[in-house]
Amino acid sequence: MHRIRPLFVFLVIFSFSFSDPITETLEKYVNQELEKKDIKFREKLDECLSVYKKYYYKDERLKKELEQKGCDPYIKEYERLIEKATERYSRELDRKVEQAEEIKKKINYFGVQVNGEKFVILKVPVEAEKFSIYKVEIKGENLPTPYCRSEDGIWIHFPASKKVYDLTVFLTDIEFEKKLFSSKEKTKFLVPDKIYKIKTKIKLSSFKKLKLSSEKSGKKFVFRFNLPFVYYAYASYDFVGVKKEFPPAAQADNPCRKPYLTLENKPDSIFIRFITLKGNNVSYKDFRVAPQ
Numbered sequence: 001m002h003r004i005r006p007l008f009v010f011l012v013i014f015s016f017s018f019s020d021p022i023t024e025t026l027e028k029y030v031n032q033e034l035e036k037k038d039i040k041f042r043e044k045l046d047e048c049l050s051v052y053k054k055y056y057y058k059d060e061r062l063k064k065e066l067e068q069k070g071c072d073p074y075i076k077e078y079e080r081l082i083e084k085a086t087e088r089y090s091r092e093l094d095r096k097v098e099q100a101e102e103i104k105k106k107i108n109y110f111g112v113q114v115n116g117e118k119f120v121i122l123k124v125p126v127e128a129e130k131f132s133i134y135k136v137e138i139k140g141e142n143l144p145t146p147y148c149r150s151e152d153g154i155w156i157h158f159p160a161s162k163k164v165y166d167l168t169v170f171l172t173d174i175e176f177e178k179k180l181f182s183s184k185e186k187t188k189f190l191v192p193d194k195i196y197k198i199k200t201k202i203k204l205s206s207f208k209k210l211k212l213s214s215e216k217s218g219k220k221f222v223f224r225f226n227l228p229f230v231y232y233a234y235a236s237y238d239f240v241g242v243k244k245e246f247p248p249a250a251q252a253d254n255p256c257r258k259p260y261l262t263l264e265n266k267p268d269s270i271f272i273r274f275i276t277l278k279g280n281n282v283s284y285k286d287f288r289v290a291p292q
Contacts, residue, residue: 029085111207214291
């Protein structure tokens with residue numbers, strides 16, 4: 001019995017339960033390939049796929065029943081169709097990226113250092129209510145870059161390992177983002193209608209140290225980062241397990257946060273969130289920052 005591929009298992013078990021645009025698009029392409037097969041093949045494949053609903057995919061009973069029903073050639077062919085559909089999907093995305101319309105705008109940037117770790121923060125000067133970030137590339141390689149919206153642009157950040165980068169920011173219309181993430185959207189199309197790009201060369205002279213100031217305003221405490229905006233930050237009252245988030249900076253989807261927070265009572269800790277990259281592992285990290 002050949003090894004069962006994770007993508008195959010995911011599509012068979014979950015594609016009929018979730019309205020995920022990626023899964024739906026692949027399912028659509030696979031079905032178009034299946035329509036080219038004769039009715040006997042499709043009926044036998046349906047019988048084999050129904051077996052996957054009965055067992056956990058590592059269950060030995062699954063392999064045994066598939067062997068008994070003679071499913072091996074049908075599953076192999078279905079995996080080939082899934083691979084073909086995936087390649088078609090990738091080609092469509094690549095073609096859109098290659099045809100991206102270039103926008104001539106200057107991206108502002110600066111470096112920041114947080115507890116010994118370094119980051120680059122950029123402001124993409126586009127209308128935040130009309131665009132969203134599709135992806136960010138450095139010399140053709142995708143870069144993990146969370147983003148948020150302010151009233152006058154989109155802010156992104158990424159972990160820095162050097163001071164010079166040739167960077168390309170790809171954008172789409174915001175409607176594509178809404179279709180992609182809305183649970184109510186039943187669209188079958190994942191490929192965006194239009195992709196835009198902004199190229200920039202980053203040359204950092206230094207990374208400024210992130211600072212958090214604290215001052216008393218009447219009976220209240222005001223905490224402020226030396227940044228124009230923050231991706232996400234919060235105050236923590238550790239003993240009672242309560243968090244107070246820094247307020248949104250704009251009335252928008254995925255808004256940036258204001259760099260200051262006013263509180264009635266002094267918190268135990270203040271945290272700010274950045275994305276980190278360790279080898280191939282990407283994760284968010286909340287840095288504890290002490291007021292200065």
